[in-house]
Amino acid sequence: MRREIKYSDNYLIKQLPKATAYVNRDLSVAHISDSWLNNFNFSSKNVKKNNILKAFPTLTTKWKQDIDYAFLGFKNTTKTDKYFDSNIDECWLEWTILPWFDEEENVIGSIIQVADVTENFLLKQKLEKLEILIAVKSEIAKIGSWEYNAVNDKLHWSDMTKIIHEVADNFVSTIENALNFYKPGKNQRRITEYLDQSLKNGATWNDKFQIITAKGKEIWVIATGKPLFEDEKFIGIIGTIQDITEDVLAQQKIKESENLLRTLINHLPLNVFVKDLDSKKILVNQSECDYLNLTSEEIIGKNDFDLYDDETAQIIRGEDLKILNTLEPILGKETIITLKDGQKNNFLTSKIPLFNEDNDVVCLMGFSMDITPIKQKEEQLKLLINISAIQNKKLLNFAHIVSHNLRSHTANFSMLLGFLIKEADEEEREKLLEMLIDASDNLLETIDNLNEVLEINTNPVQEKKNIHANTEIGAVLKSLKLLIKNKRTHITNQITEDIYIKGVPTYVNNILTSIISNAIQFGQDISENKIEISANKIKGYTIITIKDNGIGINLEKNKDKIFGMYNTFHELEKTRGVSLYISKHQIEAMNGKFIINSKVGKGTTFKIYFNEND
Template sequence: MLKGSQKSTNNYLIKQLPKATVFVDKRKAIVYMSDKWLNDFELYNSVAIGKNIISLFKNSNPEWQKSISQCLKGLPNLTLTESHQNKNGNKKWFELHSTPWYDENENIIGTILQAEDITLRVSTETKLEKLEIISEDISDMAEIGFWDYNLAEDKMFWDSRTKGIHEVADDYIPNFIETSNFYKLGHSRNTISMTVNRAITKEVPFSEKLQLITAKGNEIWVIVSGKPLYKKGKFSGMVGTIQNINERHLNEVRTKENQRLLRTLIDNLPLSVSIKDLESRRILVNKSEMDFCNVQTEKEIIGKDDFSFFDKARAEITRKDDLSVMRDRKPILRKEVNHKEENGDLSTYLISKIPLIDTDEHAYGLVSIRMNISDIKQKEIELRKLIDVTSSQNEKLINFAHIVSHNLRSHSANFSMLLDFLASEKSEPEKEKIMQMLLDASDNLLETLDNLNEVVHITTNTSLQKKYIQISKKIEAVQQNLGAELEKHKIKVINTIKDHIKVRVVPAYIDSILTNFMTNGIKYRSPERDSFIKLSATVEGNYTVLHIEDNGLGIDLDKYGEKLFGMYKTFHNNKDAKGIGLYITKNQIEAMRGKVTVDSKVGQGTTFKIYFNDKD
């Protein structure tokens, strides 16, 4: 046993030991304890001294207890790792060394335990282990192999993944110099040779995408990376990685091919196509869209909205449509929009806008498609005109057939009846009267046939050429021809048309048209006032409009308006009226792609407006 003074001295010295140390007797009771031990295990000397060392540690390692017992028997020193949870619940790790405790007579009187805090080392080792596991997982998933070269030993190491990429056997021993032979002859082999040489001589790392031919003859794409190692300024080796990217490369090639195909397709579509983001900025356009916005390169249009290319009012309308499509996630289809081109022409476009929807059903942009349908619209207009003309011609044909049938039947009936009278009549004077009536009927039939022939001629003769004529001079010529009638009835002709005004007409028709309308002014004059015929001209669009105004009897348009230009339609008790003039005149005007309108009031007069088509 230790004497009291010696024990006190020992206790003083042990308390100051720099390591966490505890002396335990054969009963495993604590005899001495360093302050470092107290602090590390958060103990109090008054509580710990005399206590069983095992009782102070919860869930202690059975191997540690066994090591204490072995020390008491004089067995060799033992080292074990033990964990300890402090008051804050944090786990700390200690390395415990067990050594026999001898007295001055070399008798074992207990065990000396020393503890070293290795929490940081254990944590580091754990992290490294995790990193190694993660690294292996990443290597497996990304098909990345590791390699290194030691210059001093002239040894090249490939891990299993690197050997797998090269498709060599597990016992294959690589050679640093011969490694380049795996790369495809040409660009890849030349590049790896020059790159490795540059890395060694200039101390620069490298990473290259190259083609590699495996031991089994398979051609694959890899990314090989390396970093040179130096000791005291001299090259000592190299470490690096190699990754199999063949599938990724093939997917990239296929993607690029599909992109080129798609790009070729949309660039050659007869449509303007653009993809816009949430701010209506273009993020992709085709060539037609660039032409529409009058730019040469994508740089000039990508990232810009419609305010950069259109006037404010137009841009605000397109932005409103964009917001509507993206907000409601409903497309706008086949919307017609007019657009003024740079040359001043007005074009019509058919616009469709389709929202782009993500997996969360949110719109992240839209596709805008614009198609120029100006030609189609023009064809529609022309077709509509053709339908109108065809309909009008059909109506005329039916009307003409009706007139022919009615008039010829009337003449035929009249002839038949007169011939019957002539056959049964005995009186010579009566026979002479009937013969005169037959002659009159014959003249009437010839006149009717002449009228019908004129209508047919106008309707069928489409080869007549239109020419520009000086309308004022033509009016003067017609006025001279009607001079006797005008003078007889004291009708004043007022011609206000300037000499420079010309109309595009069939010359043979214009004489007939002017004569008919001016003759009507004479026929249907009012006996109650001095009569006049006033002629003037205006321009309306593609038409030069001739106004022929009189102050005659006028026409009740509510009553006769629809029949005014019909064949053999008369509306006054004028013995000279035959109802054929206006019908023929209207046909002549329409044959020249023109039109005629009338405005009249009974007792006040009539104004005819003749539209001469200057373009068609």
């Protein structure tokens, strides 16, 4: 017999907090709670007229099975499945279907309780995904977790923590045996101190340690710990442990490589540097530091304008910009670098662009070799070659002179001896003998001259001395007194008393005597010849000027012969052309020089440059 529900019972059903419906055996709704109607936006009138299976059409089959099972008097387990609400949004429903008994324990229908568990279901899904993600990340990153429960003094290790420590799955961890895994010494002391501070003061830790696994393997880990509190009461500690051995070993290898590379570039006999796109130094080796006389810390971050003079810096910056724009390196370019203090050095420089993974240029690397000593040697070699060329020319000229003059004297002797042998007349023989004596004297004079030139060219220059100019010129004029008188020459000496000549005394005397005697000898046939002597100093030289108004020299015709041995330019008696040849060798031996200005019939100005340096 069907049990009738009283009004009071129906009122109680309507107020049930959980969505509940009483369903008749014909699947019509007998009673339904307001929470069902409100939660699922149903109308009481429409629900009661319809079959309960139409409430959630997508669940019809599953509900029909549970309802049939309830009609047999059996209690169904709670189930969950998805459905679509009125907005066709996917939702999740949890339901329980129970048999509905009357007072005589007859099944008169079923009781259905439902709940929208969409939010909880999604949270559960998210949590499950998160747990899976954590597990995967833990495996990949080798991060394990642990938890210490201070209430029951229990320590729990995650599976990854056991894997890191290389212990069995059934290993029972404790605080004591956990600490024993840390390498004895500073590692155990540090972790023990961290744990004590956490227990006493609630301190957290995050540090790198070495541990020894159960299989005796030394590994590096990062261990963390954070205390837990409940109502301000300490209840335990949670933490993580991560195996970072591969990273540590990789960092060690990188550091070793960096040290090796740094040692290599620091011992290269080259200046090595790396500059950013603004030409600021970001790496330098020891050679670069030594050249700039700065430490690497003082150089890093500086640009070329901070280190070199403005002109040099501008040139270097222009080169850098060209490389950055064209991406073409500069290889083996000779440059002159001028520092802020004016010091100049010659460098052979190469600069190349460096690229990142995207093939974008990110910086410049440069190599510079100081070739200043090489350039100096090169200049010395050029000078030596020039000197050798001059000496070879002199030797060739000397050899030519020796060959020419000795051959001339030999021919003259041979000819005179031939005449003497054939001549029978005593008077003529006397004349031939006189000519032989003159020829012998000329030969001796020639040999003396050649010896003097040879002495100048082969022996080191004697020590230079400071010679008072007027004293030396006075002595020269005294020795030429008779020649001055015979040539009716008036000599004016304008040299002041403070002028000194630095030179070899014998060379200076011979040079002044040669030039002044030539000026006197080649005076014009007039009532009075004039010679002016003056002096001045300029750029490391004392210059003695001897100016005459004599017959002069045709320089266009004879400029290459003026200082040749036995070269003469005038048909004058006793003119031999030796003195200027010897004087030139003497002035060059003292690193000096001659400068001549002359016009035929107007006179000659002879400037003698005495070098003041040693």
